[in-house]
Amino acid sequence: GQQVMQIPQYQHVQEGEDFTTYCNSSTTLSNIQWYKQRPGGHPVFLIQLVKSGEVKKQKRLTFQFGEAKKNSSLHITATQTTDVGTYFCAGNSGYALNFGKGTSLLVTP
């Protein structure tokens, strides 16, 4: 079945540094979604990418979907302490979401 892998598993940055997490799927994805989960919280939807090569921005966050629709990335520019949390990518497997293990981001001031 479809497997979604994320790297790195953990990332510790100083506030103001950039951060990138990468997502790779074993199969071609119809779309990919990104979620953020704060410590002790639940996943919160960030964005969805559908088109090959698509790039979307949300303030300091830039999301990319690969040309082959098998990989994606999330880049945060100039991290802030409010960016702390675990970032998950998820691909559709039927109607359900197939999540990666996530990348946990720690930002120290």
Next chain:
Amino acid sequence: GAGVSQTPSNKVTEKGKYVELRCDPISGHTALYWYRQSLGQGPEFLIYFQGTGAADDSGLPNDRFFAVRPEGSVSTLKIQRTERGDSAVYLCASSPTTGLRTDTQYFGPGTRLTVL
């Protein structure tokens, strides 16, 4: 409006006991999903309802797990003869009815189940 709600927020039980976890989806959302999240892992799909029927239950780990949604709104996840390995956060999500795989899923706060 109100988001997805789940009760209880925490449940501690003993091995072998039966538990029920409840999910109240966002009003008007006909699609409802159950996921399970273990520590350090991403949410793992369990079951998907479209209306009252389970459209996909391929993620249920075994026959000790069962879920219902009798009126197409509230759903209950039932676990029989609980085992220590069932300990996890059980997440519920709902999405609006478009029938598209690209629907955004809105997650509830989860129920943390601990089996002693």
